[in-house]
Amino acid sequence: MSGRKVTELAQYGKRMSLLLRSLDPLAVAAGADIPDAVTIEGVTLSRSDLLGAATSVAERIAVAERVAILAEPTVRTVLAVVGCLLAGVTVVPVPPDSGAAELTHILTDSGAQAWLGRALEGTDLPVVPVRTHARSWHQYPEPPAETTAFILYTSGTTGPPKGVLLSRGAIAAGLDALADAWSWTSKDILVHGLPLFHVHGLILGLLGPLRVGSPLVHTGKPTPQAYAEAGGTLYFGVPTVWSRIAENPDAARALADARVLVSGSAPLPVPVFERLRELTGHAPIERYGMSETMITLSTRADGERRPGWVGTPVRGVETRLRDETGADVAHDGENIGGLQVRGPMLFDGYLGRADANAASWTDDGWFITGDVAVIDPDGFHRIVGRESVDLIKSGGYRVGAGEVETALLGHAAVAEAAVVGVPDDDLGQRIVAYVVLRADVTETELIDHVAHQLSVHKRPREMRIVDTLPRNAMGKVQKKLLA
Ligand code: MCA
Ligand code: AMP
Numbered sequence: 001m002s003g004r005k006v007t008e009l010a011q012y013g014k015r016m017s018l019l020l021r022s023l024d025p026l027a028v029a030a031g032a033d034i035p036d037a038v039t040i041e042g043v044t045l046s047r048s049d050l051l052g053a054a055t056s057v058a059e060r061i062a063v064a065e066r067v068a069i070l071a072e073p074t075v076r077t078v079l080a081v082v083g084c085l086l087a088g089v090t091v092v093p094v095p096p097d098s099g100a101a102e103l104t105h106i107l108t109d110s111g112a113q114a115w116l117g118r119a120l121e122g123t124d125l126p127v128v129p130v131r132t133h134a135r136s137w138h139q140y141p142e143p144p145a146e147t148t149a150f151i152l153y154t155s156g157t158t159g160p161p162k163g164v165l166l167s168r169g170a171i172a173a174g175l176d177a178l179a180d181a182w183s184w185t186s187k188d189i190l191v192h193g194l195p196l197f198h199v200h201g202l203i204l205g206l207l208g209p210l211r212v213g214s215p216l217v218h219t220g221k222p223t224p225q226a227y228a229e230a231g232g233t234l235y236f237g238v239p240t241v242w243s244r245i246a247e248n249p250d251a252a253r254a255l256a257d258a259r260v261l262v263s264g265s266a267p268l269p270v271p272v273f274e275r276l277r278e279l280t281g282h283a284p285i286e287r288y289g290m291s292e293t294m295i296t297l298s299t300r301a302d303g304e305r306r307p308g309w310v311g312t313p314v315r316g317v318e319t320r321l322r323d324e325t326g327a328d329v330a331h332d333g334e335n336i337g338g339l340q341v342r343g344p345m346l347f348d349g350y351l352g353r354a355d356a357n358a359a360s361w362t363d364d365g366w367f368i369t370g371d372v373a374v375i376d377p378d379g380f381h382r383i384v385g386r387e388s389v390d391l392i393k394s395g396g397y398r399v400g401a402g403e404v405e406t407a408l409l410g411h412a413a414v415a416e417a418a419v420v421g422v423p424d425d426d427l428g429q430r431i432v433a434y435v436v437l438r439a440d441v442t443e444t445e446l447i448d449h450v451a452h453q454l455s456v457h458k459r460p461r462e463m464r465i466v467d468t469l470p471r472n473a474m475g476k477v478q479k480k481l482l483a
Contacts, residue, residue: 023142023169026054034186034213034215035047036215037050037216038215038218040218041073045078050079050082053133053134053135055083056131057082057116057130058083058087058140061089061116064089065089066090066091066110067084067091067112068093068106068110068125069091069117071095071096072096073220079117080117081196081206081207083116084149085149085207091151095195100452102160102161102453105161107123107125114127114128116130144168145172148348149171150203151163151164151351154292154398156391156402157390158402159402159403159406161400162351163351164350166199166294166347167347173316174203175211177317178287179211180315181300181315182285183302184234186212187233188214188234189215189233189234190214190215190233190234190236191217191219191230191231191235192235193222193241198265198291199291200236200264204236206218222237223244224244224252234258234259235255235258235260237263238263238264239269240266242261246272252275252279258282262286264287267308286309286310287310288310294345295345296317297311297312297319300312309380309382311381312378312380313341313343316344317345318341318342318343321335322362333376336374336384339383340362340366340368341367341369342365342367346367370391371385372385389421389480390402392421393421393428394429394430394457395457397457399457405433407449407450407453407458411441414436414438414441416469417436418433418482419431420434431461431462432462436466446463447459447460470482
């Protein structure tokens with residue numbers, strides 16, 4: 001990043017930090033105990049259970065700088081994450097379905113010093129146990145707002161996932177902006193069954209309710225039946241979750257008593273929006289964000305909810321559109337441009353990736369999202385798509401075509417590989433791999449190979465074996481012809 005940009009960002013950050021509050025996740029909503037603060041694995045923890053047990057985790061881990069947490073949806077994961085936040089230790093959440101190559105990359109790249117809680121096999125890091133019945137009431141001073149709270153691994157178009165550095169201050173600002181947009185208060189009960197290693201399930205879905213003081217029910221898996229039975233007021237889901245609920249009218253109707261249904265992480269198809277409205281009586285709130293930025297745009301609980309549109313900037317956020325030459329694009333609801341954002345909830349850069357950091361920011365300090373959007377004269381945003389076909393969103397997961405191609409090329413039978421996202425009614429996009437083979441192999445074997453190297457959710461759902469890949473004169477695969 002240029003010196004000028006760093007100074008501008010620092011000044012911007014300083015102005016915004018005046019608006020921030022502490023990220024001790026249990027401090028803001030302090031007061032009377034909450035008997036049902038978190039329910040997960042069918043176990044309910046009160047706020048004081050959580051504080052006592054997580055503080056005991058903090059005491060064990062406070063000497064560390066960064067630790068890896070296997071982000072299964074369990075009581076231990078919750079205690080480990082909150083314990084680290086109390087002690088000011090950086091958390092590296094590890095997807096529980098991580099395969100060998102992805103796991104090695106995350107642990108090495110992040111510099112995690114130990115596992116906190118359960119470890120995946122095949123790593124030589126020390127393991128610090130999390131004891132659910134231990135209690136401590138030690139009080140830790142609030143670490144500075146700039147302290148990195150999480151390193152979240154997220155896919156790029158090429159290469160292995162990059163570590164996104166999210167500070168305590170960014171998270172506090174991001175959560176407070178959402179509480180404002182969604183009128184989210186301690187009277188709500190949040191329900192979701194999203195994974196605890198991404199912004200959506202972990203930061204919004206676990207730290208959000210702790211900060212607001214609203215009970216959380218984590219359903220394990222986000223099935224229509226589990227959502228229907230949970231009895232919440234506020235529901236989070238990725239579009240795949242909502243489209244499965246929309247196809248299950250009984251489950252959908254059971255959500256009629258909720259206050260707000262929120263969709264995000266990928267575009268919510270308009271027919272799913274309409275069907276949910278018909279069955280539940282609620283027009284869902286749609287919001288837009290990234291691991292790098294948290295949530296920057298949302299429709300509001302007290303505002304218009306327009307199908308296919310993701311609303312207006314949340315508190316503290318500014319947006320603009322730029323064309324390929326860097327010129328301004330009019331906010332006329334028609335012209336499309338590259339979406340750029342800034343605000344107090346943005347990340348502090350990719351860990352150890354000067355190249356990617358330089359490419360992600362404009363000279364005047366705006367983050368280049370890589371998404372293409374239109375903005376109407378009222379400030380409403382519609383996300384049109386991504387600039388690159390090499391970033392795929394499948395079931396709300398961001399998957400880089402390049403990482404899947406590299407994994408496939410690591411199999412002895414694969415000579416060439418090209419991976420694309422194909423429209424899919426259930427997953428939004430389905431990962432499809434085109435391969436040229438040099439030896440016999442079954443499709444299942446190749447799919448399993450990716451699942452074991454990267455992670456289960458990055459596996460191609462379909463393999464297409466071809467004789468050649470379409471290439472241009474430069475030898476580059478023409479993916480538009482494949483997708
Ligand atoms: C199938 N399975 C396999 C294989 N094939 N296991 C090993 N090898 C294989 N080859 C098993 C899986 O282990 C799993 O088992 C079961 O099949 C189902 O897996 P799958 O088919 O992948 O699940 P799905 O039904 O497709 O999942 C849909 C989903 C999921 C639940 C919607 O995609 C999901 O949780 N998405 C959320 C993504 C998310 O949170 N994104 C937020 C990013 P078993 O079931 O027994 O385990 S943050 C973000 O985007 C920003 C900030 C934002 O805006 O929010
Ligand atoms: P991730 O890093 O997993 O957070 O993925 C971020 C990407 O998800 C964004 O850059 C968008 O491409 C996409 N995304 C998130 N929310 C939405 C939404 N509501 N509509 C369209 N795309 C979305």
